[in-house]
Amino acid sequence: MKQHEDVHTLAAAYALNALAADERDAFAAHLGDCEACRLEAAEFEATAARLAAAAAQPPPAAMKERVMSSVDGVRQLPPRLSATTTPVRPRGPLRRQAAAFAIAAAVAAAASFGGLAAWQYQQGERARDQAAQAEERLRDISAVLTADDARTVRGRTTNGATTTIVASRAHDMAVLTASGLPAPASGAVYQLWLDHDGTMLPAGFLHGDGAVLVEGDTSDASAVGLTLEPAGGSEEPTTTPLLLMPMPG
Amino acid sequence: MEQVAHGDKDAFSTLYDHLAPLVFGVVSRVVRDRAQSEEVAQEVMLEVWRQAARYRPEVGKVTTWVATIAHRRAVDRVRSAQAAADREHAQAVRDRSRPFDDVVERVETRLESEQVRRCLRGLTELQRQAVTLSYYRGLTYREVAETLRAPLPTIKTRMRDGLIRLRDCMGVTT
Numbered sequence A: 001m002k003q004h005e006d007v008h009t010l011a012a013a014y015a016l017n018a019l020a021a022d023e024r025d026a027f028a029a030h031l032g033d034c035e036a037c038r039l040e041a042a043e044f045e046a047t048a049a050r051l052a053a054a055a056a057q058p059p060p061a062a063m064k065e066r067v068m069s070s071v072d073g074v075r076q077l078p079p080r081l082s083a084t085t086t087p088v089r090p091r092g093p094l095r096r097q098a099a100a101f102a103i104a105a106a107v108a109a110a111a112s113f114g115g116l117a118a119w120q121y122q123q124g125e126r127a128r129d130q131a132a133q134a135e136e137r138l139r140d141i142s143a144v145l146t147a148d149d150a151r152t153v154r155g156r157t158t159n160g161a162t163t164t165i166v167a168s169r170a171h172d173m174a175v176l177t178a179s180g181l182p183a184p185a186s187g188a189v190y191q192l193w194l195d196h197d198g199t200m201l202p203a204g205f206l207h208g209d210g211a212v213l214v215e216g217d218t219s220d221a222s223a224v225g226l227t228l229e230p231a232g233g234s235e236e237p238t239t240t241p242l243l244l245m246p247m248p249g
Numbered sequence B: 001m002e003q004v005a006h007g008d009k010d011a012f013s014t015l016y017d018h019l020a021p022l023v024f025g026v027v028s029r030v031v032r033d034r035a036q037s038e039e040v041a042q043e044v045m046l047e048v049w050r051q052a053a054r055y056r057p058e059v060g061k062v063t064t065w066v067a068t069i070a071h072r073r074a075v076d077r078v079r080s081a082q083a084a085a086d087r088e089h090a091q092a093v094r095d096r097s098r099p100f101d102d103v104v105e106r107v108e109t110r111l112e113s114e115q116v117r118r119c120l121r122g123l124t125e126l127q128r129q130a131v132t133l134s135y136y137r138g139l140t141y142r143e144v145a146e147t148l149r150a151p152l153p154t155i156k157t158r159m160r161d162g163l164i165r166l167r168d169c170m171g172v173t174t
């Protein structure tokens, strides 16, 4: 590739967050394959952190109260386990099928992004699809699909795709799988929603056939919706839902 | 950090006191609007709580981990607002950063750390502008190049040279 010799010089721009989103993703993938860039990026991030520290200023006092009172509602992520400690034990044909599907999709995503980025953290809706995150999602998806209390609802979108929601209360997570989903028109994305007492809250995106974790508070939601939205997504649905499925009870 | 990862709120309270000024400071630099900065800084602190078990000490210090999360969140906020405002931000930055010297000057004198100020002064003009416009203003290197009316490859190189000099001047290790 023509860009290839150039890519090793991007660690600085990466550490300064001066890359556009697509370049950032590409470079994060490169970090998985390139020890030199990974080391350089880590040093540059440490340097940038000094620039951050130099800009320190006292936050408003009320902020601490708000943060401390919010932590109760924020579920902490478990430590990352090595793959061998989370064996996939599908039970029942549907789950086996769904699990195989989800795993294939997640492994494909992981492979296409090349490896681990320097830092393994997830940024919620703005998550960059890095291998580490794909692995994490894979584990979460497997955990839901194989949970003892997993419940399933199946549906069909108005544009012809079949969908399945598998939810686990024990894991406080839900997985949506789709198959036969037409590619959205250019500039449009499939966005998921969670119905909380009639209010639709953004719940992530569906990038085509495969399995995704539904983002947000799934335990209190009554239904999952799917709409086409302009690229980047919307704060609330702006088109007629293609799908509105009750959460598995 | 380990205690925080195990859900210890007292430990998190201590960690908050230690890190919130850094988080709020860097987010404010990039986001500028005070209410929005507070919102983003809050999100970052909650993210630290949520991700505590995923922090890997062998990769770097806690402050680096948290600064990385904070800066990226701030930049994401500015860029999504920017996309919505149809690149209004880049224009605003171009207006604000003229003359460039003023911006750099102000950025430096408002910094808490004497060492960082000194090390920034050790950079060439273009290196310093490339680093500070991207880090403290949240500009992409493309926008920095536009702002400084310099060729892209030059800006990429200056950013890298500038960071290398800063790293060496501050004796940064991971």
Ligand SMILES: [Zn+2]
Pocket (backbone or CB within 6 Å): A007, A008, A030, A034, A036, A037, A038
């Ligand atoms: Zn490289």
